[in-house]
Amino acid sequence: MLKKEDIDRALVLIRNAKRICCMCHRNPDGDAIGSIAGIAELCIQIAPDTPVKLFCVDPSPPLFSYLPWVQRIEQELHPTEGDVFIVVDCADPKLTEYHERFPQIFGGTWSSICFDHHETNKGFGTVNFVIASAASTCEIIVAFAEGAGLAISSEIATSLLTGFYTDTGGLLHSNTTPNVYRTVARLLRAGARHQTMTQSVFRTAKLSTLRLWGRVLEKIAVTEEGGAISALTESDFRATGADYSELTGAIDYVNAVPGMRFSLVLTERGGKVKGSLRTLRDDVDVAKMAATFQGGGHRKAAGFAVEGKLVPETRWKVKKPSIESGIKN
Numbered sequence: 351m352l353k354k355e356d357i358d359r360a361l362v363l364i365r366n367a368k369r370i371c372c373m374c375h376r377n378p379d380g381d382a383i384g385s386i387a388g389i390a391e392l393c394i395q396i397a398p399d400t401p402v403k404l405f406c407v408d409p410s411p412p413l414f415s416y417l418p419w420v421q422r423i424e425q426e427l428h429p430t431e432g433d434v435f436i437v438v439d440c441a442d443p444k445l446t447e448y449h450e451r452f453p454q455i456f457g458g459t460w461s462s463i464c465f466d467h468h469e470t471n472k473g474f475g476t477v478n479f480v481i482a483s484a485a486s487t488c489e490i491i492v493a494f495a496e497g498a499g500l501a502i503s504s505e506i507a508t509s510l511l512t513g514f515y516t517d518t519g520g521l522l523h524s525n526t527t528p529n530v531y532r533t534v535a536r537l538l539r540a541g542a543r544h545q546t547m548t549q550s551v552f553r554t555a556k557l558s559t560l561r562l563w564g565r566v567l568e569k570i571a572v573t574e575e576g577g578a579i580s581a582l583t584e585s586d587f588r589a590t591g592a593d594y595s596e597l598t599g600a601i602d603y604v605n606a607v608p609g610m611r612f613s614l615v616l617t618e619r620g621g622k623v624k625g626s627l628r629t630l631r632d633d634v635d636v637a638k639m640a641a642t643f644q645g646g647g648h649r650k651a652a653g654f655a656v657e658g659k660l661v662p663e664t665r666w667k668v669k670k671p672s673i674e675s676g677i678k679n
C-alpha cells in the first residue's frame with residue numbers, strides 16, 4: 351500500500367524532529383481522533399526522546415474520551431523551527447484552520463507528513479501517504495506501522511479501530527473492503543478494546559443529540575431531483591441544546607429514504623451554511639456535486655460550505671380532483 355522509500359523518508363523526518371506536532375481537521379470525527387492518537391503513540395516508538403504534541407482547533411467530542419490521548423489535544427499551536435508536522439485525515443490545509451497563521455507548515459518550508467484518504471488531497475506534505483482507496487486514514491496508519499516495523503499496542507489498536515468503524519459506518523458502508531476486515535482482525539488480535547469503542551461511539555447518545563436528530567428527521571423533504579434533504583438552522587441547535595458535532599450520524603438516516611439519488615443535510619453555522627452529501631448509488635458522484643460549491647470529499651460522502659444563511663421555501667401546487675371523486679357530490 352505504501353512506498354518503502356516514503357516510509358523511510360518519514361521516519362528520518364520524525365527522528366530528526368525537535369518536536370513532533372500531530373494535527374487533524376476541525377470538528378474532528380472518529381477517523382481524525384483515532385489517527386491522531388494512533389500516530390502520536392507510534393511517534394513515541396520512533397523517537398522516544400522527542401516531545402509529541404497534538405493539535406486541533408476544536409477539542410475532541412466526549413464520545414472518544416476512552417482514548418487517553420484525546421485529553422492531550424491542544425487548540426493553541428505555537429510552531430517553531432525544527433518541528434515536524436504530521437497532518438492526518440485532512441484533504442486540504444484549510445481544514446486545520448492553522449493554514450492562514452502558519453502557511454510554512456503546508457507550503458513545504460517546514461517538514462510535514464500527510465496521512466489521508468480523501469481523493470481531493472493534492473499532497474501538501476513533504477512526504478505524503480495519500481491513498482484514496484483506503485476506507486479511513488487509520489487504515490493508512492496501520493500500513494505505515496507495519497511497513498516501518500512498529501509495534502501496535504492495544505492502546506494504538508483501540509485508537510485505530512475507532513477510525514475503521516466510524517469511517518465505514520460500523521463496517522456497513524461500501525468502502526468496507528476485504529482489507530478493512532483483514533486489518534480490523536489484526537487490530538482485534540493486537541488487543542483493541544472493541545466493546546468499549548462500539549458502546550461509546552455507536553450505542554451512546556445524549557438527550558440533546560436525540561432531540562437534534564429528531565429535528566433532522568422531522569424536516570426531511572424529498573425533491574423532484576430525487577434528493578432527501580433536511581436543514582437545521584442555528585435556532586434548532588439553540589432549542590435542542592445540541593452542538594454542531596452532535597449531528598454526526600444523523601445523515602445516514604436521511605440517506606435511508608428508499609429510491610433517492612442522494613441525501614443532503616444543510617446546517618447554519620456562524621454566517622455559513624454547511625452541506626453534507628451522501629449517496630447509496632454507484633451512478634451518483636456527490637464529490638462532484640460538492641465541488642460545484644467549492645467543496646469536496648468522496649464519491650459517496652462529501653461536503654461543502656458557502657457563505658449565507660438558510661431561508662425556508664415552501665412550494666404548493668393545486669391538484670385537480672379526479673373524475674370519480676368529482677361526480678360524487
Ligand SMILES: [Mn+2]
Binds near residue numbers: 382439485486487517
Ligand atoms: Mn477519514
